Amino acid sequence: MHYANPNLCALGSPWRHRPMHRRWLEDQAGSLFDFFQFRSINPAGGFFDLDRAGRALSPDNPVRQIHSTTRMVHCFAIGILLGRPGGDVMVDHGMEYLWNHHRDAKHGGYVWSLDNDGPRDDTKQAYGHAFVLLAASSAKIVGHPLADRLLEDVSDILERRFWEDGPGAVTEEFAQDWSPISQYRGQNSNMHLTEALMAAFEATGDKAYLDKAERIAALIIGRHAAGLDYRVAEHFHADWSLDKDYRGHDMFRPYGTTPGHWLEWARLLLQLWSLGGMTHGWMPEAAQSLFAQSVALGWDADKGGFFYTLDWDNRPVQRHKLWWPCAEAIGAASFLCKHSPSDFHEAWYRHLWGFAAHRLIDHDNGGWHAELSDDLRPAEALFQGKPDIYHALQACLIPLFPATASLTRVISESPFSAQAQSQHRAEKDRYFRRSC
Numbered sequence: 452m453h454y455a456n457p458n459l460c461a462l463g464s465p466w467r468h469r470p471m472h473r474r475w476l477e478d479q480a481g482s483l484f485d486f487f488q489f490r491s492i493n494p495a496g497g498f499f500d501l502d503r504a505g506r507a508l509s510p511d512n513p514v515r516q517i518h519s520t521t522r523m524v525h526c527f528a529i530g531i532l533l534g535r536p537g538g539d540v541m542v543d544h545g546m547e548y549l550w551n552h553h554r555d556a557k558h559g560g561y562v563w564s565l566d567n568d569g570p571r572d573d574t575k576q577a578y579g580h581a582f583v584l585l586a587a588s589s590a591k592i593v594g595h596p597l598a599d600r601l602l603e604d605v606s607d608i609l610e611r612r613f614w615e616d617g618p619g620a621v622t623e624e625f626a627q628d629w630s631p632i633s634q635y636r637g638q639n640s641n642m643h644l645t646e647a648l649m650a651a652f653e654a655t656g657d658k659a660y661l662d663k664a665e666r667i668a669a670l671i672i673g674r675h676a677a678g679l680d681y682r683v684a685e686h687f688h689a690d691w692s693l694d695k696d697y698r699g700h701d702m703f704r705p706y707g708t709t710p711g712h713w714l715e716w717a718r719l720l721l722q723l724w725s726l727g728g729m730t731h732g733w734m735p736e737a738a739q740s741l742f743a744q745s746v747a748l749g750w751d752a753d754k755g756g757f758f759y760t761l762d763w764d765n766r767p768v769q770r771h772k773l774w775w776p777c778a779e780a781i782g783a784a785s786f787l788c789k790h791s792p793s794d795f796h797e798a799w800y801r802h803l804w805g806f807a808a809h810r811l812i813d814h815d816n817g818g819w820h821a822e823l824s825d826d827l828r829p830a831e832a833l834f835q836g837k838p839d840i841y842h843a844l845q846a847c848l849i850p851l852f853p854a855t856a857s858l859t860r861v862i863s864e865s866p867f868s869a870q871a872q873s874q875h876r877a878e879k880d881r882y883f884r885r886s887c
Contacts, residue, residue, distance in 0.1 A: 462794050466801055467785060467850045479812070480847040484530055486817035487840045488537060491523065495567055497548040498523050502836040503829070504816050514571050516564045517553050520545050521582035522841040525859075528589035529848065532862040546590055546597045549583065558628055560608050573627040577613050577640035578703070580605055581647045588650035592859045602651065606660075609644075618691045619666030634689035635697075637704065638675075641667045642712060645719055646857075649726055653860040664723055665731065672716055672737050681740040682748070682765075683713045695763055702833050707760045707768050710749025711776030714757075717741040717783040718849075721790050725855045739791055742783050746799060749776070754827055755806050771832055772823040774811050777803055778846035789854035800850075807846070819843045 466472040490505045491498040497515035499507035507513065524545035530538035553561045555573075561583050563572040583605040591598035612629060613621040620641045624632045648664035651657070675693065676683045685708060686697035698706045717738040724734035748765045749757045756772030757780065784800035787793075810827055811819045818837040824830040845858060852861040 462797055465788055465792075465797055466804075467788065473851060476847045476851055480533075480844055482817055483819075483840050483844050483847065484527075484535055486837075487523070488527070488530075488535075488541060492541070492544055496552060497565070498545065500836055500838060501818070503813070503820075505818065505837070508836050512567045514564050514566050515548070515552075517549075517561055517576075517579035518582045519839050520548055520553060521579075521586035522839050524549070524586035525582075525589040526840045526844050528586075528593045528595075529844070529858050529862065531593045532859060533848075542590060542593065542595055545586070546595055546601070549586065550597050550601060553583075554604070555627065560612065560625075560629070561605070562627065570627070574632065575612070575625045575627065575629065577609075577621045577623050577637075578643060580609055580613065581640055581644035584609065584644070584647035585650050588647065588654040589859050591654040592863055602654070606651070614663070618670055619663070620670050620691070621667075622689075635699075636687040636689060636691055638671045638683060638685050638687070639703065639712065641671055642716060642719065645723065649719075649722060650857045650859065652726065653857055661723075661726060665727060668716075668720060668723055668734070672720060672741070673733060676713075676716070676741065677737065681713070681737065681744045682708050682761075683716060683741070685709060685712070701769065705760045705769060707762045709760050709776075710745040710757050711759070711773070711779055713741045713745040713749070714776060714779040714783045717745070718779065718786045721786040721854065722856060725790075735790055738783070738787065742780075742787055742796070742799075745780070751825075754825070756810065756823060756827060759833075769833075770825040771830065772810075772825070772827060773833070774819045774821050775842040777807050777811060778819075778842035781807070781846040782849045785850040786854040811843075813837075 486505055487501070490501055490507070493499050493513060493515070497520055499510065499513050500519065502508050524542050527535070527538040527541035531542065549561070552565055555562055560575040561579055562570045563574050563576050563579050565571055583601065587598055587602035587605055591602055609621065612625065615622055620636070621644055623635050623637050623640060626632055645664045645667045648660040652660040652664070670691065671683065684693050686694045686699070686704065688694050697704070720734045720738040724731055745757070748761060751758060751772070757776040758767040759769040759771045759773055760767070762768050781800065781803045784796050784803060787796040788800055807819070810823060813820055820829045821834040821836070821838055822830045822832065848858055852858065852865060855861060
């Protein structure tokens with residue numbers, strides 16, 4: 452099947468407005484909830500990672516990484532807002548594990564991963580703390596009793612340990628006792644912190660969170676990406692000068708550039724612009740440029756899918772086609788169709804869903820294939836199994852709601868959810884008090 456030319460499709464009214472497409476998106480979101488909700492809970496605490504068929508990976512002593520725990524909390528908080536039965540159980544299970552296990556009661560902060568015997572990787576990562584902030588913010592929206600404590604704690608840690616006010620961004624990593632590990636600075640942790648800071652602002656109304664998000668965006672995109680023709684640099688020295696030669700972990704810190712992050716930033720910039728009162732005029736233009744560059748340079752015009760990484764001459768380095776860049780592209784295209792409507796963005800929105808439907812959605816087992824080989828066959832070179840629900844779920848839900856804020860905010864403010872939330876609040880409070 453050929454995926455190279457999205458502009459050939461006949462355009463009419465936006466797909467996002469068509470009842471059948473909206474029902475299809477709802478069905479896909481429901482399928483993802485089904486796949487993860489009823490297989491992931493580990494009775495010993497935290498969540499299992501799942502294989503392709505939805506079975507627990509290493510069920511006897513699984514590793515629980517902090518980004519997996521926090522993303523489950525975030526996604527099932529969304530499920531609660533949507534009226535998903537059992538979402539309360541998932542949020543409560545994840546919040547308990549974050550507070551009582553990932554949190555380092557002795558040194559402060561949150562360790563990266565644990566197994567049944569305790570910390571497996573006890574480092575303190577900015578990336579992980581960003582997702583703790585996101586989980587706490589989402590849990591606060593649905594009224595979890597641990598949310599305020601978690602939000603206050605992780606906000607304090609981010610401010611005291613990670614935030615560097617000079618550049619307006621966070622440093623990357625520490626040992627368990629907060630001794631420095633390296634001078635590395637990375638955009639990925641700062642990008643996800645931008646997402647989390649916006650969610651914290653929405654949950655609390657505290658503009659200090661939004662101010663930090665705007666400073667990070669100005670550094671990573673307004674300064675660095677703009678100077679690189681809207682390619683997002685990943686790796687930096689301690690003074691935030693670009694490190695083009697950096698080679699790290701192929702999954703989290705790969706060499707070169709990662710087009711999926713250009714797409715993620717395109718959506719986050721439009722969200723930040725909207726939350727900030729549409730005062731930063733450079734953000735919508737930057738979002739358009741990031742999206743255009745990602746599909747021009749990162750999309751495989753012969754076979755379809757986004758290459759995972761490119762070198763500095765825009766040649767593919769890692770040719771795997773991962774699920775999350777396509778999911779982020781869908782979210783970005785949806786936001787752009789709202790804020791910068793054009794046939795180009797609408798055509799790509801449809802095109803991306805066509806690729807996902809034929810190649811990424813696992814119609815036999817549920818969930819999405821996490822990784823495809825260069826020839827679009829399911830593979831496991833970088834990821835084993837189906838890592839999490841986060842990217843795919845948001846791709847399904849973002850087009851259904853206003854492109855103005857985080858999903859937790861726009862769903863909680865939607866007309867259908869207001870009455871349901873009011874009716875559910877007393878029952879939810881009784882459940883959470885009983886289970887904590």
